[in-house]
Amino acid sequence: MKLHILRCGSMKVSPAVPYGNQISLGGSLRELLEPEQNRVELPVLCFLIEHPRGPILVDTGWCREISPAGVYDPKAAAAVLPRHLAAFYRPSLPAGEAIHEQLAALGLRPEDLAAVLLTHLDPDHVAGLRHLRGAKRIVLPEDEYFWSCRTVYKARQPQSLWIDTPMERPYYRGSPLGPNHWAIDLFGDESLLLLNAPGHTDGQAAIRIPCGGRYVLLAADAAFSPRNWREDLTPGFGFDEARQRACLRWLREAEADPACAAILCSHDPALQPGELRF
Numbered sequence: 001m002k003l004h005i006l007r008c009g010s011m012k013v014s015p016a017v018p019y020g021n022q023i024s025l026g027g028s029l030r031e032l033l034e035p036e037q038n039r040v041e042l043p044v045l046c047f048l049i050e051h052p053r054g055p056i057l058v059d060t061g062w063c064r065e066i067s068p069a070g071v072y073d074p075k076a077a078a079a080v081l082p083r084h085l086a087a088f089y090r091p092s093l094p095a096g097e098a099i100h101e102q103l104a105a106l107g108l109r110p111e112d113l114a115a116v117l118l119t120h121l122d123p124d125h126v127a128g129l130r131h132l133r134g135a136k137r138i139v140l141p142e143d144e145y146f147w148s149c150r151t152v153y154k155a156r157q158p159q160s161l162w163i164d165t166p167m168e169r170p171y172y173r174g175s176p177l178g179p180n181h182w183a184i185d186l187f188g189d190e191s192l193l194l195l196n197a198p199g200h201t202d203g204q205a206a207i208r209i210p211c212g213g214r215y216v217l218l219a220a221d222a223a224f225s226p227r228n229w230r231e232d233l234t235p236g237f238g239f240d241e242a243r244q245r246a247c248l249r250w251l252r253e254a255e256a257d258p259a260c261a262a263i264l265c266s267h268d269p270a271l272q273p274g275e276l277r278f
């Protein structure tokens, strides 16, 4: 199995976002108002899986309009995102890193993808959707869509980025796998599973891809890097700390499982763009 790590820009955030170890009002204010010199730059990663059913893209990164010149542009960011989210993320997207630019460099058009999977609806994962018109299947767990449309998530997940995009919205079903024992079997043959990994958002999906008797996990934002589960340090950006901790326990067990070939997180600075083979 071949998997491409695609860096679709970066975000410059408070260190409390990946490693705050609690969710609180004070923590949220700090994440929003953190001075420039304290911030850390984290990659925004997407993954392209060379699957027997065709290429499958996981998440979409930032869109070109958010960073036209490839650097953080407060005005451009605030034209795509609400002002508070532009200030929270400080997004940048260097030339060639937008998802359609990277797919073109690999000789792929959106319509060549077997599926686009959205792990959750935070803007760093879905802003690039606008570059994927023509994709045959865009898949989002209904549980993510439901809460994002109706609750406090509205302040965090601007609907303008995704509400008009036609999507398949399957429900999770009971499963022996994953931290919440809920899964979506994308093709009905267990060749790719979306596992509910709540805490960062309610409906977030981690992705499990079997490969030759083993499996690879894409953890989405259940952890920002292995440091979260190795030090039992929850990300400060999330919705439910207890559920975040359950995800970290699950990832710790997976890392110790000889059948687990790799766990890849969406914002891990140690992951280099390029190809991995399993």
Ligand SMILES: [Zn+2]
Binding pocket: 122, 124, 125, 221, 266, 267
């Ligand atoms: Zn993210």
